[in-house]
Amino acid sequence: MWKELSVTEVQQLDRAIGAADETFQMDEQSFRAFYDLTARSLWSYLYRTSGNATLADDLAQESYYRLLRVRFSDPNHDYMKNYLFRIATNLLRDHWRHAKVEPPPPSERDDAHPLHNQPASAAESHIESDLMRAMNDLKPRERQLLWLAYVEGSSHREIAQAAGLREQSVRGLLFRARARLATLLRRRGLAPGAAQQ
Amino acid sequence: MNFSKPLPCKEEMRVIRSARTGFWDAGLEQHVASCPACSEAAAMARLLNEMRAVDESQCRIPDSGLMWWKAQLLARREAGEDATQPISFVERFSYVLGGVCAIAVCILQWHAIRGWLISLGQGGWKMGSAYLGEAASQAQRVFSSAASTGPNWLTQLGLPIATGAAILGLFTAIAVYLAHLEE
Numbered sequence: 001m002w003k004e005l006s007v008t009e010v011q012q013l014d015r016a017i018g019a020a021d022e023t024f025q026m027d028e029q030s031f032r033a034f035y036d037l038t039a040r041s042l043w044s045y046l047y048r049t050s051g052n053a054t055l056a057d058d059l060a061q062e063s064y065y066r067l068l069r070v071r072f073s074d075p076n077h078d079y080m081k082n083y084l085f086r087i088a089t090n091l092l093r094d095h096w097r098h099a100k101v102e103p104p105p106p107s108e109r110d111d112a113h114p115l116h117n118q119p120a121s122a123a124e125s126h127i128e129s130d131l132m133r134a135m136n137d138l139k140p141r142e143r144q145l146l147w148l149a150y151v152e153g154s155s156h157r158e159i160a161q162a163a164g165l166r167e168q169s170v171r172g173l174l175f176r177a178r179a180r181l182a183t184l185l186r187r188r189g190l191a192p193g194a195a196q197q
Numbered sequence: 198m199n200f201s202k203p204l205p206c207k208e209e210m211r212v213i214r215s216a217r218t219g220f221w222d223a224g225l226e227q228h229v230a231s232c233p234a235c236s237e238a239a240a241m242a243r244l245l246n247e248m249r250a251v252d253e254s255q256c257r258i259p260d261s262g263l264m265w266w267k268a269q270l271l272a273r274r275e276a277g278e279d280a281t282q283p284i285s286f287v288e289r290f291s292y293v294l295g296g297v298c299a300i301a302v303c304i305l306q307w308h309a310i311r312g313w314l315i316s317l318g319q320g321g322w323k324m325g326s327a328y329l330g331e332a333a334s335q336a337q338r339v340f341s342s343a344a345s346t347g348p349n350w351l352t353q354l355g356l357p358i359a360t361g362a363a364i365l366g367l368f369t370a371i372a373v374y375l376a377h378l379e380e
Contacts, residue, residue, distance in 0.1 A: 024272070031268075032261035039261070044252035060258070065268045131244060150242045151249045153217050155210070175205045175234075178241055 024068045035064060038081050041152065046088055049143045050095075051136050059095065063088040082154065086162040089144060093164075096140070134184040142177035149174055206234040216242035287368065294365060312338070 026034070042063060046056035066087045067080070074080050135143055144163055148154040159174070160167040206212075208228055215221045216239040221229075229235045259267075303310065 024268070028265050031265055035261040035264055039258045039264075040253040040256060041249065043256050043258055044249050047252060047256070048248060061264065061267070064264055065271055068268050069272065131248060135248075146241075146245065149210075150213055150238075150245045151217070153214055171205060175209075178238065181241065182237055 026068060031064075031068065034077060034080060037077060038084060039064075041081075042084060042088055045085065045147050045152065046092065048132075048135060048147055049140060050092060055095065059088060059091045062091055066091070082158050082162065085148065085152065085154070089162045090164075092140075092144075130188045130190045131185070134181060134188060134190070137184050138177065138181060141173075142180060145170070145174050145177050146181060150178075206232050206238075208232070208235055209238045212238050213242045215239075217246055287372075291365070291368060298365070 024031070039060065043056050043060045046059050047053055050056055050059070063084055067084050074083075135146075138146070141163065145159060148159045148162060154162065156170040156174075157167050159165070159170050163170075165173070208225065211225060212229055212235040215225055229239050
């Protein structure tokens with residue numbers, strides 16, 4: 001709701017807005033380069049971890065905004081990317097905690113997203129669908145660990161930082177998550193070796 | 198592919214990296230062929246990276262320029278909210294203080310108010326000039342009643358009202374001073 005502002009308030013706002021312009025450590029050019037490099041992989045991580053494309057859209061945008069607001073800038077894009085994924089992981093965890101809802105069960109996930117309606121060969125579609133369902137049957141933390149390790153190539157230390165775990169426990173958790181995914185795939189008759197063909 | 202509970206292998210992270218990038222060294226490739234854990238890790242890495250490739254080719258993310266613009270807009274809005282926060286606080290505080298003062302006056306002057314209400318009730322509902330005349334005399338009685346109770350409330354409960362009025366006066370003085378200073 002808008003209210004009438006006095007001259008003093010308007011002047012105070014002007015100063016605050018001026019300060020906001022200096023809030024971001026990163027300049028526009030650097031931000032755009034970093035965004036173009038990382039946005040798709042961040043979205044993919046959030047989508048595959050949450051199973052919800054709309055939530056992935058929102059959290060991806062929020063993650064970049066938080067990154068800008070922390071006045072953190074590093075010429076090393078890998079380091080910044082790791083930091084960005086840590087922010088995204090925390091946001092996802094906060095979302096589940098504050099909404100007081102567990103991640104939706106596989107049957108309620110966002111299967112109607114345009115990504116799932118892309119034309120593909122029957123075999124590709126079948127594999128993609130089975131793999132997605134097997135992923136959705138994992139716990140959120142297992143999906144996060146697997147994605148960070150196997151897709152983003154994060155080290156155990158980076159995974160521990162992003163997921164809020166001890167570095168020593170990552171290896172075991174990762175191994176168990178992979179074993180569980182392998183079991184789920186086997187139940188669906190999709191051995192990883194078969195999917196490569 | 199053998200999925201019969203392989204044990205963790207120290208080469209797994211190297212294998213995952215190679216599976217992601219597609220660059221294998223000969224020794225590692227031989228190791229993968231003989232190690233069930235690494236074989237499974239390599240296959241899993243390929244599958245998951247295929248998923249990522251599908252996402253990356255088909256997802257629709259906002260343009261980087263739009264994201265930058267939105268972030269700036271959001272930062273400005275937050276800065277605006279931060280700037281007006283003290284003003285809103287003082288505003289809310291003065292409302293609360295006003296409310297407390299009104300309640301305190303009602304409590305302190307309850308006898309006078311009660312008398313006024315009773316006299317209003319005894320007078321009945323009259324219309325026209327007769328009513329107005331009666332109302333004027335009732336108002337006079339209320340004021341005189343309030344005046345007669347003056348020393349009592351001043352000695353017993355006058356301190357909170359005086360404090361409230363002083364705070365209100367102080368805030369008004371500060372607000373006037375700040376407005377004058379800005380001009």
